[in-house]
Amino acid sequence: LRSGFGEVIYCSGKSMDHLVKIFLNFDEKGVDVLGTRATREQYEKVKEMIPDAEYDEIARIIRIQRTNHEKKGLIAVCTGGTSDIPVAEEAAQTAEFFGSNVIRIYDVGVAGIHRLLSKIGAIQEANCIIAVAGMEGALPGVIAGMVDKPVIAVPTSVGYGSNFGGLSSLLTMLNSCAEGIAVVNIDNGFGAAYLGTQINRLTEGNHGE
Amino acid sequence: LRSGFGEVIYCSGKSMDHLVKIFLNFDEKGVDVLGTRATREQYEKVKEMIPDAEYDEIARIIRIQRTNHEKKGLIAVCTGGTSDIPVAEEAAQTAEFFGSNVIRIYDVGVAGIHRLLSKIGAIQEANCIIAVAGMEGALPGVIAGMVDKPVIAVPTSVGYGSNFGGLSSLLTMLNSCAEGIAVVNIDNGFGAAYLGTQINRLTEGNHGE
Amino acid sequence: LRSGFGEVIYCSGKSMDHLVKIFLNFDEKGVDVLGTRATREQYEKVKEMIPDAEYDEIARIIRIQRTNHEKKGLIAVCTGGTSDIPVAEEAAQTAEFFGSNVIRIYDVGVAGIHRLLSKIGAIQEANCIIAVAGMEGALPGVIAGMVDKPVIAVPTSVGYGSNFGGLSSLLTMLNSCAEGIAVVNIDNGFGAAYLGTQINRLTEGNHGE
Amino acid sequence: LRSGFGEVIYCSGKSMDHLVKIFLNFDEKGVDVLGTRATREQYEKVKEMIPDAEYDEIARIIRIQRTNHEKKGLIAVCTGGTSDIPVAEEAAQTAEFFGSNVIRIYDVGVAGIHRLLSKIGAIQEANCIIAVAGMEGALPGVIAGMVDKPVIAVPTSVGYGSNFGGLSSLLTMLNSCAEGIAVVNIDNGFGAAYLGTQINRLTEGNHGE
Amino acid sequence: LRSGFGEVIYCSGKSMDHLVKIFLNFDEKGVDVLGTRATREQYEKVKEMIPDAEYDEIARIIRIQRTNHEKKGLIAVCTGGTSDIPVAEEAAQTAEFFGSNVIRIYDVGVAGIHRLLSKIGAIQEANCIIAVAGMEGALPGVIAGMVDKPVIAVPTSVGYGSNFGGLSSLLTMLNSCAEGIAVVNIDNGFGAAYLGTQINRLTEGNHGE
Amino acid sequence: LRSGFGEVIYCSGKSMDHLVKIFLNFDEKGVDVLGTRATREQYEKVKEMIPDAEYDEIARIIRIQRTNHEKKGLIAVCTGGTSDIPVAEEAAQTAEFFGSNVIRIYDVGVAGIHRLLSKIGAIQEANCIIAVAGMEGALPGVIAGMVDKPVIAVPTSVGYGSNFGGLSSLLTMLNSCAEGIAVVNIDNGFGAAYLGTQINRLTEGNHGE
Amino acid sequence: LRSGFGEVIYCSGKSMDHLVKIFLNFDEKGVDVLGTRATREQYEKVKEMIPDAEYDEIARIIRIQRTNHEKKGLIAVCTGGTSDIPVAEEAAQTAEFFGSNVIRIYDVGVAGIHRLLSKIGAIQEANCIIAVAGMEGALPGVIAGMVDKPVIAVPTSVGYGSNFGGLSSLLTMLNSCAEGIAVVNIDNGFGAAYLGTQINRLTEGNHGE
Amino acid sequence: LRSGFGEVIYCSGKSMDHLVKIFLNFDEKGVDVLGTRATREQYEKVKEMIPDAEYDEIARIIRIQRTNHEKKGLIAVCTGGTSDIPVAEEAAQTAEFFGSNVIRIYDVGVAGIHRLLSKIGAIQEANCIIAVAGMEGALPGVIAGMVDKPVIAVPTSVGYGSNFGGLSSLLTMLNSCAEGIAVVNIDNGFGAAYLGTQINRLTEGNHGE
Numbered sequence A, B, C, D, E, F, G, H: 001l002r003s004g005f006g007e008v009i010y011c012s013g014k015s016m017d018h019l020v021k022i023f024l025n026f027d028e029k030g031v032d033v034l035g036t037r038a039t040r041e042q043y044e045k046v047k048e049m050i051p052d053a054e055y056d057e058i059a060r061i062i063r064i065q066r067t068n069h070e071k072k073g074l075i076a077v078c079t080g081g082t083s084d085i086p087v088a089e090e091a092a093q094t095a096e097f098f099g100s101n102v103i104r105i106y107d108v109g110v111a112g113i114h115r116l117l118s119k120i121g122a123i124q125e126a127n128c129i130i131a132v133a134g135m136e137g138a139l140p141g142v143i144a145g146m147v148d149k150p151v152i153a154v155p156t157s158v159g160y161g162s163n164f165g166g167l168s169s170l171l172t173m174l175n176s177c178a179e180g181i182a183v184v185n186i187d188n189g190f191g192a193a194y195l196g197t198q199i200n201r202l203t204e205g206n207h208g209e
């Protein structure tokens, strides 16, 4: 999938030296690079060496993108609340990096179902939906009941108390009665985007390794 | 609350002898009796001694009701699926026993949101809503977002795998972003009905002990 | 419920810019605003822009209240210990913001039952009770056994060791043998107050959306 | 402790042959024997060989007691509900077997605190209290707040749903704010009685091995 | 998705009467029907009324299929061991019912990696892979590392001890380092097949509701 | 128990102002005061107002003790490792504050059983034993097998990984096969000492409230 | 390892037909066969076809052993209680099947440490020790502290209440402070024996595949 | 085992004074010392007193090694990812300190199985393998399927979300279907190395205490 799209670095927990070395290494090969879970401090160090590096504070993503691929298909990225946006942006920007068109539909949680209903037309246009939700995590199930495309459910650790670090939304998603839901790890926007890209590309007849 | 409405016996795990003795004891005092979590076998033994006893197989309730109270107010009892009906009936019949009018709106789970939307008008008539759901347990949250009365959320143990005996729906309900949700124990239809009756009666200006 | 009473902002985790923008937005519309889970730092930023803003350090609440509603009914807010007071104050001040009279009865935990017994008369006056407790969380059950109004049980994360972040008190409350207990999430004073307000208003014949 | 009082056999899971052999072995030595967690079937087999064997259905105890010790001191055994009685009887009969006087005070759960308050005088007479409770498990904490003797807390698996096999009452007891609580395993009436006997005997100046 | 392919009934826990009624109801409409989690006893009752009904003991599926759709695309269904086959067959037969070609590759668990390696060519042919595994649940991760199509991971409850009813394999799958993994509930062969069908059809340019 | 011995303040989480006020309040009454879980910072503030205050860094205890009670009986305080000493010292110093003699036997964990065996004579002298252990938590069980006095088991949160904050040692202690073990909450040295004092005093015929 | 020693069949959950087929299949090849977790019913069916098959009720093992290997080295198999013997026998008989000498030292749990101490000489003779224990699971840690050979720790599900199906002994073993402990799954006697055989053979200079 | 190889100090949580004292104490005796879980700050303090002390930042190990033992046998230390290297180095350097030859094979996780396959020859040379992995933790199971030496499985806490601090990889390893796996605590590189050394030495005919 990555062929032609560049490499991904999971920055969390990597030492500064080690991280910069990996970035430089990919950069020398001329490939595009996406660094996820990056701190601003990590970005600044990378930027010193590779001035083209860009940073998105919310998605915590460092991006070095020089090639300009035409984007294909469509993935809808939805969130229940505004606190889920960092995870959603990790997903959305990763999907774009890998060549998918993305439509963002944020803050449409099920506690105010009419906001979601008013957007459902747009959501149904997509080849697959990434639904990001914390706390009760009910969003993917409600969407999956209204569209017939795969819904990739991303539980987030947003919440407190009996949320237990995202466990409540994870279990909700795994136990949904709606059909067509694919669950990934808590806060794993990257993984959702990768899976979404694989699915989105299937529609293109473009699915060689 | 119970005054004038009779007594409740939790039948589960009680020995036959002990159970019949409690029923007879209350019956002699002339009070109405509601036996919850009763097996058919327990019912038949009670029936031998108290021929007026009735049994509801689904709610697993034995009822000996001789007084005829006018029912007041309105409680809506909703379920996500048909498998949640036993718990919902425990709630509905308990609420009726304690003198509330009950409207049943079953199988309106969030995976097919339009069924729920088509009933929302009826639900909004009630003084409070008992929302019963297993698996993902998202029903109470969606209802609470559409009505401004207290929603009593009853998780059920319906489901399998990572449902963990009702844990998934319990956590969903505790973590709902919707406002106005009161959670009770897994499968506790009786407790939901008791609470619902207390709330329903507050509207009557009738709330002495 | 909120109509006529203003808007609520959950401040936790919101960026300074985003938060101030929401506050200003509501303020321009002239509605009262309640900000929960707010840090002093957040308050000071809001205060710069909206000098009428007030802050309660213990409840962690920012309040901009200009309209002066007559308070109605009565909600009793009780705690087991003094460490539960922040959650109780979040509840009490939210209930007041939404137009309820509140009576505070703090530090009446069941390990010294006589303190509670001496206050029970006052507690019985209320239309509903919010009982806040950490550690073993037994307070709501004992109160529910002595009053016939709904008891809203708020587990807190106060404790250590096998308290597991509030799990012990949450489970205690869900498993209470007393009738008439509504449980909310750990530390969720706001949710308890919202539910309490809904219940308290039912007594007023005032329950339109 | 056991010296002079006989031996104890944990019958659960033991094969018939193995069990009868152990009983006969002790019987031949002329020592008294207490068999806990015994089924009626096991009892009947033992009875065939040792006609003096007695069985208590509720406590699930087989007892072969020939010596007649004077009982000393006093242990109070209390329960929250009637379903906790099997565990309480395991405790009470074990304590009697080991030579303690026992007073039984059953069904005094905290959801109806006045029943407990009316018995507190009797409870305060004891050298230590065994408090047995399922569901929310709040009884030991309330008792410990009212007496200044050690309270041995026995959680039971009585309950359903989020009781999780006794976990809820276990956690309640471990997290009690009351001082002077000793917790044992879920349903461990025997262990509570053993500990209670050790404590009760300390008052006798009789505490050699 | 179901349009043109028939209806699905989750038979587990449904009463005989209720179940037969639903089957008859669909049958009268002339739609094909798939009954999952069905006991042989349930099947025999259905068969009495609808002689065309067929039963697969291993998949626990009742099928009434009269229309003959041409199957499209390809889904690979793999298992780690032979004990995972019931779940895999639920998946495979559901996918076939919904019109997908299925290739079965069973007993290729990672503890004997060479069996898997020898089949990897066949697996790579599919549009998506359903990988079913209990115990350690490592199969989907290893497959996902070798193919660039979506891998639907189905944890099973096969195992004992610290498997905790499928929890161990569920967590393994959620935490896989391989990219492109979609997790469903423990033992949820049906859900995996539904999702797989949605994905498989995307390749057909056939994805209207 | 406390009568004549002074008051206890749980300092953790108390605000500086609030804490100093409580200390001053007790001090004015002339009672001795023990402050547990106190930081050095809290101590220094208290010391400014009450120069007689002393601090033990390891036990995290502030003590203001003016009366000089004769110590009675004997409690043995044992630990598995040196990291358990802070909890053990909280226990030991609390027990001394309440008038018991204490013998400290530290670092006798079961992984080197001979160290424990060499001290068992001294341990057997005590009226009860407080056994403090983290990680595997096996110490209380081994001691209880060798002495016939009550063993108060204190699990500590010392450890890492699957220790899960003390859960592993807590469960070990609750499930011990040895007879005569009383478990308290994780890290609850204070609670163990209180219970130990109650038991120690029973030997004195001194057990009025 | 198995080469020359025969094959192993995990019988649990296998259908009668399937099981008999596998046994016959191996038998025709003339290899020895060990069937673990076998019911008596399964054995009898196998015996009908293969008269040489033997069954051990306690270990639940079917054995068809025709070759007669000289046993080598020494493995000590120890248990804490008598209820752990089935798991220990699964281990011991598997180790013997794979050609190791085995010494059995049962019922030497740490609650009566002297029984263990009296056997320690014999235990130290072995090349490795398999220590099987339920409930608190402390046996492997104490043994590991006294010998300098690898100790394979097998937690069993023996116990009740907060044992949680073997979790308590599993965690004890994983958190042991003693050095040289290898943990396997709950009740996994077979796995322990396999590992033990690998280790025992290393002493023979015989460790080719 | 340690005899002739020196002593080990677990530095985590030890006070500076206490730590330095222990180091000096061993140093005076002239034995080699290995300090695990040491911070750089701790190292610098030790270095002030013992200039020969060396520090490895990644393994967090302080080493004072003066004797020069010939290394024997071979242990392979493998990791799934680069984030597991700190735990692996703790294991590798400990094994070397105790006199084993070590081969390091890092970043061969199962999501890219071909990297592992290309190293399997080297791995098979070792007397035992230490396999370190976080997230899904599948590495030990795959290796154990390919070699017939004991595999010591070390789960790490590397990961996020439903990894739950290493629980997911721990459970994976305990539930592996591969034969010959010995599990140690999460992040316990030291314990793995100790066990590995015991096993490695068995091949030398050198296994006296």
Ligand SMILES: Nc1ncnc2c1ncn2[C@@H]1O[C@H](COP(=O)(O)O)[C@@H](O)[C@H]1O
Binding pocket: A008, A009, A010, A011, A036, A037, A188, A189, A190, A191, E177, E178, E179, H082
């Ligand atoms: N946010 C993320 N969450 C989980 N996995 C990620 C994330 N970002 C990147 N990855 C994975 O981590 C790999 C890079 O890991 P590394 O070699 O440690 O940089 C990528 O190829 C992805 O498979």
Ligand SMILES: Nc1ncnc2c1ncn2[C@@H]1O[C@H](COP(=O)(O)O)[C@@H](O)[C@H]1O
Binding pocket: B008, B009, B010, B011, B036, B037, B188, B189, B190, B191, C177, C178, C179, D081, D082
């Ligand atoms: N289904 C139920 N679930 C929980 N509690 C119940 C249920 N039915 C009855 N109860 C409670 O159990 C009490 C009767 O318990 P008992 O005295 O054991 O019969 C009633 O007064 C109720 O408080």
Ligand SMILES: Nc1ncnc2c1ncn2[C@@H]1O[C@H](COP(=O)(O)O)[C@@H](O)[C@H]1O
Binding pocket: C081, C082, D177, D178, D179, F008, F009, F010, F011, F036, F037, F188, F189, F190, F191
């Ligand atoms: N370390 C401790 N752990 C648990 N409870 C404690 C501890 N220290 C004191 N306590 C209890 O907390 C009470 C004082 O609480 P407070 O009124 O909040 O200061 C004391 O009377 C004890 O019951």
Ligand SMILES: Nc1ncnc2c1ncn2[C@@H]1O[C@H](COP(=O)(O)O)[C@@H](O)[C@H]1O
Binding pocket: E081, E082, G008, G009, G010, G011, G036, G037, G188, G189, G190, G191, H177, H178, H179
């Ligand atoms: N009691 C047991 N527990 C766990 N695994 C076992 C057990 N007995 C046999 N096995 C493993 O299961 C394999 C046989 O599985 P199967 O092919 O299903 O018969 C054996 O080769 C062993 O690896």
Ligand SMILES: [Mg+2]
Binding pocket: A143, A144, A145, A146, A147, A148, A149, A178, A179, A180
């Ligand atoms: Mg759908």
Ligand SMILES: [Mg+2]
Binding pocket: B143, B144, B145, B146, B147, B148, B149, B178, B179, B180
């Ligand atoms: Mg609402």
Ligand SMILES: [Mg+2]
Binding pocket: C143, C144, C145, C146, C147, C148, C149, C178, C179, C180
């Ligand atoms: Mg009440």
Ligand SMILES: [Mg+2]
Binding pocket: D143, D144, D145, D146, D147, D148, D149, D178, D179, D180
């Ligand atoms: Mg007390």
Ligand SMILES: [Mg+2]
Binding pocket: E143, E144, E145, E146, E147, E148, E149, E178, E179, E180
């Ligand atoms: Mg892939």
Ligand SMILES: [Mg+2]
Binding pocket: F143, F144, F145, F146, F147, F148, F149, F178, F179, F180
């Ligand atoms: Mg003892």
Ligand SMILES: [Mg+2]
Binding pocket: G143, G144, G145, G146, G147, G148, G149, G178, G179, G180
């Ligand atoms: Mg050892």
Ligand SMILES: [Mg+2]
Binding pocket: H143, H144, H145, H146, H147, H148, H149, H178, H179, H180
């Ligand atoms: Mg192997």
